[in-house]
Amino acid sequence: MGEIVGNADIDACEDLLEGLRRGRPAAGQDPVKRSQIIDGARRVFIEKGFEAASMNDITREAGVSKGTIYVYFANKEELFEALIEEERGTIFKNMYDMLERADDLRQTLIKFGKVLSMKITSARVIQAQRTVIGASDRIPDMGARFYERGPKRGHDKVVTFLNAAIERGLLEIEDVDLAAYQFTELCLAGLFRQCIFAYRTKAPTQDEIDHIVRSGVDMFLKAYGTERLAEGEKTLHSS
Amino acid sequence: MGEIVGNADIDACEDLLEGLRRGRPAAGQDPVKRSQIIDGARRVFIEKGFEAASMNDITREAGVSKGTIYVYFANKEELFEALIEEERGTIFKNMYDMLERADDLRQTLIKFGKVLSMKITSARVIQAQRTVIGASDRIPDMGARFYERGPKRGHDKVVTFLNAAIERGLLEIEDVDLAAYQFTELCLAGLFRQCIFAYRTKAPTQDEIDHIVRSGVDMFLKAYGTERLAEGEKTLHSS
Amino acid sequence: MGEIVGNADIDACEDLLEGLRRGRPAAGQDPVKRSQIIDGARRVFIEKGFEAASMNDITREAGVSKGTIYVYFANKEELFEALIEEERGTIFKNMYDMLERADDLRQTLIKFGKVLSMKITSARVIQAQRTVIGASDRIPDMGARFYERGPKRGHDKVVTFLNAAIERGLLEIEDVDLAAYQFTELCLAGLFRQCIFAYRTKAPTQDEIDHIVRSGVDMFLKAYGTERLAEGEKTLHSS
C-alpha cells in the first residue's frame, strides 16, 4: 500500500489536513456549540424548572436541532446536570479569594460577607438554586452534589480563615465549624429564604446588603473577637 | 339482570344510600371529602413533587374518583395550592405561642429557637418547602404567598417579642427587624440550606439543635442584651 | 356509618348498581373495545409488519384513542402478541377435528391434507406468519411460542392419528414423528415457501391443492401402507 511513503510524510500530511479541518470539530466536541446548547438550556430550565422545561423549548432557545443536543448530552438529565455543574462553577468562582490575603479582620469579613451575600441572592443564582432544589426529587443527590461542591467548599474556606484568625489571636472560638455557619447566616440574615421563596422578587440592594453585613460582622466580632482584635482595631482607627 | 328490577326498587335503593350519607353537602362543599382529597394529595405531592405526582396517584391515595377531585379543585395546581396552604397552617400553628408569655428572656429565646429550628428542619416540612420552591416556577406567587403567610408572620411575631423585651429594658436593638432575622438565622445556622439541598438526608438531632440554638442565643444576647438583662440573669442564677 | 343497614341489604344494593352499570365495563375489560383494538392492530400489523406499524396508525385504524390502547395493552409488543395469540387460535381452531373420527384412512388423510394446506396457505394466515417471522428478531420466543402452540400441536395430533392407524394395522412406520412431518410437507409441497416469500401472490386454488394432496397421500401410503390397508381399499372400491 503506502509502504513507499515514509511515515513522517503521512503524519505531516495528516497534520495538514487536521489544520484544514479547523472549524469542523468532532461530534459532541465543539465547545462553541456546547455552550450554545447550555445557554439555551439555562434560559429554559431556569425559567421553567426541570420537569416543565421541554427539550423542544431548549431546541428552540438554543437554536440547534434536537439531534444535535443528543449528540452533546445523552439525555435531559445529563444536560441539566452539566448546566448545573457549570452554573455552580460560575457562582462560586473567585468568591473566596479575598479570604486568602487577610489584613484587617473586620474589613475582610465585611468585604467577603458582602460578596457572599450579593452572589447568593443575585437573581440568577437564586433561580439556579431553586431549579436544583426543584429537580432534586427527580435526580437524587443532585442537590447534595451541588451543595457539597458549592456552599460546602465555601464553608470550609471560611473555617480555614477563622482558624487562621484564631491563630493570630484575633478570635476565640470554641466551635469553629458552627461559627463559620453563623457568620454566613448573619450575612444573609433573612435574605436567602425571602429570595428562594420568591417573596423578594428582586435581589437586595447594595445598601441593604451593606447594612446587614455590617451588623452581622459586628455581632460576630462582639461574640468571638479577642482583646487583641479590639486593640488592633483601635490602632487601625487612630492611624 | 337489572331489567327485572322495577324502578321503585332502584329508587328505594338509592334512597337508602342517600340516607346513609344524611345531609349530603352541595357539590365541592363537603369538608370531609375535601380533607380526604387533600390528605391523599399530601402523601403523593410530598413524596414525588409536583410534576411527578399524577392525578391518578392522588385519586388512588385519596380514595375518591377523578371527577370528584375536579369538583373540589379546578386543576392540579389549585389542588396543590390548597394543600400547601393547609400545610403551611399546620407547620406554623402554635409555633410562636411561647413568645406570648415571656418570663425569662434567655430561656424563652432558647425554647423558641429550638422549636423553630426543629420544625423547619423536620423531614416533612423540608419536603414541603422543597415542593413549594420547585413548583414556584410553575405557579408564580405560590412561594411568596407561602412565605408571607408562614415565615413572614413568624418573623413579625419575633419582632413584636423583641420590641416587648426592648420595652422591658432587656434588649437594646437599633434595627429590630434585622435583629429578628439574625436571631432566626442563628438558630438555623447552616441547617436550612443543608436540609433543603438534601445534603443532610436526615433531620438534625435534638443535641445538634440544642448546641446551635444555645450558641446562637448567646451570641444574640451578647450583641443586644442590656446590663439590666445581665443583672436579671445573675439574679436568676443566684436564686 | 352504615352499621344499621344489614350486609344483605348492602349487597343487594350493590348487585343492583352493578346491574345498572352494564355497558360501562371496567378499564381494559370491555371485550368489544378490545376486539376493536385488535382488529385495527391486525390490519396495520399485517399490512406493515411489526416495526413499520406505528401506534398512531393503529389508533386511527381501530378508531380509539392512544390512551385507550394503552389501557388494554401495556405496550406495542403486548398488543402484537395478543393479536398473534388470537390469530393463532383462529387459524388452528377445528383444523384437526377430522383426525378424531377415522373411517377410511386414505380419505381422511386427503380431507385433512386439503384443509391443512388450504388454511396454511390462505392469504391471511400467510400474512400472519410473515409478520410473526419478521417480528421475531425484536421479540425472541414469539416465533417459537407461535410454532409451539400452533403447528407443533397440530403435528402432535397427526402423530397420534398415525399411531392409531398403525395400531389398526393399516400403516407400518418406523419413525412416526418423521412420518408426520413428511405427510404435512407433502401436502404443502412447494406451496409454503412460495407463499411465505410472496412468490405466489395469491393463495393456491382448490384444484392445485387437490392435486398436490392426492399425490402426497399416494406417496405416503405407498411408503407406509400395509397389505391390510391395500385389501381394505380394494374392498372399499369393489363395494
Next chain:
Amino acid sequence: MGEIVGNADIDACEDLLEGLRRGRPAAGQDPVKRSQIIDGARRVFIEKGFEAASMNDITREAGVSKGTIYVYFANKEELFEALIEEERGTIFKNMYDMLERADDLRQTLIKFGKVLSMKITSARVIQAQRTVIGASDRIPDMGARFYERGPKRGHDKVVTFLNAAIERGLLEIEDVDLAAYQFTELCLAGLFRQCIFAYRTKAPTQDEIDHIVRSGVDMFLKAYGTERLAEGEKTLHSS
C-alpha cells in the same frame, strides 16, 4: 494554523494521497468499497433485522462514512436489497453442482438432499431468509425476487435432473414439477418451519439430516422408482 501552509504544499499532499490510491474509480464504482459496505451491512442486517439496523451501525461496521454509503446505495432499502441479492448468490452457489454429473441415482439424491437441507437450515441462511420475509412487507417483490432467483432456480435444476432420470428409465413420474417439490420438502421434513419460526434455535445436526434425507429418498424412490432402478441398485449392491 493552516494559513501558513501554502497551497502548493496542500496540493502536493493531496497528490500524494491520490497516488496511494492509484486509479481511483468513479463515484459509487469502486467494487472493493462496495463489498466493504455490503459486508458491514450483512453483519448488521442479519443480526438486527431490517428496521432495527441503523445506518450508523452499518457505517461503523463497514468502516466507511455515511456519505459514502449513500453514494453507492440510494437508501437503506436499496442497500438491503443489494445485500440480499449477494447473499442469495452465495447461498445457492454450487448447491446444485452434483446434479450435473449423475451416476447412481439414489446416492446422488441423498448427497444432494443433504447439502440442500443443511444449507437451507444453516443458521446464517435461516437468518437471511427471516430478514427477507420480515422486510418483504416494506419492500414488495423483494421476497418474490429472492425466491425466483434462489429456490426457484434450484427447483428448476431438480426438475431437469428428474427428467434426465426419467429419460434413463430410472424414474416414472407423471407430474415432474410436483415431484421436484415433493423431493425438496421430504429432505426438509419439518425442519424449515421449525427453523424459520425459531422453534429450533440451532441448526439440525448432521445425523438428523442424514436420517431425514435417507427416509425421504426412500419414500421418493418407492413412489417414483422403476423396476430398472431396482435392478440397477441390486447390481450396484451385489457388485
Next chain:
DNA sequence: CATGAATGAGCCTTCATTCAT
C-alpha cells in the same frame, strides 16, 4: 352528583438523510 374510561396533546428520544467542509 360521583364515577372512571376515554381522550389527545405533548413528552423524550431515535435515526435516515442531507450538505457544508
Next chain:
DNA sequence: CATGAATGAAGGCTCATTCAT
C-alpha cells in the same frame, strides 16, 4: 469526492382533563 455533524420528522408512551354513564 469523502466525511460525519446536523437535521427534524416520527416513534412509543404518559397523564391532566373531560363527559357519558
